[in-house]
Amino acid sequence: MASPIVDCTPYREQLLALVAELPDVPRADLYGFLQQAKELSERLPEQLADALDTFDADGSEDGYLLLRGLPVDEDELPSTPTSTPAPVDRRLLVMEAMLALTGRRLGLHTGYRELRSGTVYHDVYPSPGAHHLSSETSETLLEFHTEMAYHVLQPNYVMLACSRADHERRAETLVGSIRKALPLLDEETRERLFDRKLPCCVDVAFRGGVEDPGAIAEVKPLYGNAQDPYLGYDRELLAPEEPADKEAVAVLSKALDDVTVGVKLTPGDVLIIDNFRTTHARTPFVPRWDGKDRWLHRVYIRTDRNGQLSGGERAGDVVTFSPRR
Template structure:
């Protein structure tokens, strides 16, 4: 892919028509809802379908795809949530419909059993006094990380849909692509990082109730094809021990910073991240607690690209935690 941005505004009418064919209370039977979304994904506008197919084949140097101009709920959007998970009887929102149909063109929506009770749709909103590693932070930087790099069944794609932006439009999602960062590393650093498992802690949800179980996973910062590697990076959780490993990981972090692109998500945007090729972060913003704070919707997708599926899975399944070793 050469251009990571695609304007969906010309196709709004067609996308709204597809959304109208979905069950309108998705959580009443999420399997049926996502099965129907899979059927409808074959009827996306041809140009949009082609862009998604190209992105799945190769996410290019940028490692992300930004879809803009998608249909919104306009006046019927409820207040930004203050708790999770969403009520089972909540009516389908436009951005949830888009995540369903567009996401099924790419893969299978997956829940993680220990994370938000295995729910498929995550409301992402500011919360008072969250843990600094949580997506519910707002006034501190959520630092660079590959989503669940420590999980053997980490998602292939992370999809973020925006129903509301923050009031001042300060928040940016930062994306660091390994394909853009790699040329900034010298050969000896690349060699040190490649296929070398390093200790890694895990997010709160995966700690089994323990405050700090230590570095219970091992993550390879670079792995796969040496000339076009996958990325496994988490600035907060990756804990290399040897001095040379620490310096190599710091160099990788600097390269990701230098290569980073910032995207301010606006209502009607969906950002799709290739989670094997990127790390992402989010800059601070100031919530007002007025019912109209920033509100994103997040889903995770798995595909058969990297052996993440055995062939019996369904969209809507939740998988248990298995740490990388």
Template sequence: MKSVLFERNSLHPMELERRELPATGARAVRDLAHEIAVTLGPDPATSSTLANPTLIHLVDARYTELPAAVREAMRAPATTAGVTIVGSVPLDDGELGPTPIDWKQAATWGGDPLTCAASFELDIAMLLLARCAGEPFGWQGQQAGRLVNNIVPSPGHEEEQTGASSTTLLAPHTEDAFHPERANLLMLGCLRNPDRVGTTVSSVRRVELRPWQCDRLSESILPILPDLSYGTEFPTTPAPAVPTLGTDDGRLTLRFDPAYTPLADADPEFRSAYDHLASELERVCITAALAPGELLLVDNDVVVHGRVPFRPRYDGTDRWLKRVNIRLPQRRRAETEAAEDGYGQRIVAPFRAMRPEIGTTLGHRR
């Protein structure tokens, strides 16, 4: 059974919602990020995870200084496609330095003004923009808990189903589908994309399913396992089965990661329904190739995303994205998810910690 999208190289700009930052607003993002970076000074401890309390306080206290048009542009996608391109944060390729070979190198460079100070400032810009949208967070078990992840092709990982891959099709998936605290909104910021590598996106609200298929896919039949970016050692307790489809105010939501779902363990009827869903996601797939400075907002409750294959050069000019997970406090998920332990993976959520009234809830229905 084929349960991933096929390669899609044609781009679909007309099918994508697009919002433009006014020039003054876009400049204000960079200027404020620079001001905060100068205030903090070069500090490897700050750049390593970006969870420095002073940095978090400055971002949380000052993002509201950005023009209202910037904050309006960062609202969740408004169409059934569930994705929005936001353009553009001012960016010059010369300020970036070479594309790092992995996220660890990117993190090391982030706070060093002799290598790539712009990377650290752009991390702060990403946090400011993400804070306009909701609450940025990271994962303790992924990229050492960084709040802003660096997505670059890495030697030795070309064929994996992770963001470090390149020559293989990155199968469409819900980001961190295995976890009850997965992001509501995913933000991808492009620093470099010379080969116009496409990001694929497919919305469950554009597919056509029969009632029996919806019923079967709404049952908790199979688990979804953590991807390789979290390592390979997880608790030995039985993995909980989770539904593929859910609803929010009567509209479909999706929890989908075929590369990490043991589909062979399901009965033929369920596999048939899952296969049809995968085919429908392929049919409605649209592809976006981000330009430097552009952002892609993905509704992670509705949309699966992936990436077409490309050939990395490892010469400092490869594709380089930054990624932020965002929680939308107004969103609620099914109460049944509250019982899941997320395979022991814990989030890094300093913005949530600053709000005692929010506490550590998982954002489930009550």
């Protein structure tokens, strides 16, 4: 089985040369920035490009691809943000550039209008008093979820780039792959969950200002090819009602726990998560609020699979919420 980790250390100088060709203020013209990144992505180092193309075409047993040893801002890195969205005039960070170059090899960067003010690039950092379903929480477990499994335009990939790790290097991104979990499911559970729509709540950003609108979406835990299915799973939001459905989801949950692996992101890492075949989480860590707390950058990538694109879309587009039904 191929390793999910690609050592990018040998490509740092080549990658920095590509970064130098990108616009220096990406948010001033994000469409232009991402189009330039697409053109430059054709010149990525051959082995890195091959790894991205293979992952895009076939996925992997692990459900993720980790690019390690990429160039990163060091002395010039600003303090970890304390608010969102980022200023329009903020200069390009190297890890943001890595998300542009590698992400455009995969598909289209997409913003979600209701999330983070509709921005495409998200700063992910700890925030005091953050909602327990928010990526800004830190001292509690961010539970397992397939990102926006309840959204008709669910992203194909979640990409996380690390500019700064947590002080004690404790935080882990946990990934559970359905390709690993499927053999642990009995036939009855597979049949019960396959193509079965279950009630699902949605994250706070998509509730339209209603504190608790209930399960306004329907999600299939397993769907697609029965022998190699896609996964739609959220430990906090999936809300089965029938006893047999609750039992089947519990069996699926246990299987995903049993195959979960942890990735500790360090500066220079880009983690690409196959959002149609995995669920992911993040373990707790302790922030110090000293300007040097954990700082990730996140983008969502859509491709032409599973009805995500209808034609004419561009990298940098912002889409509106439509719940799965």
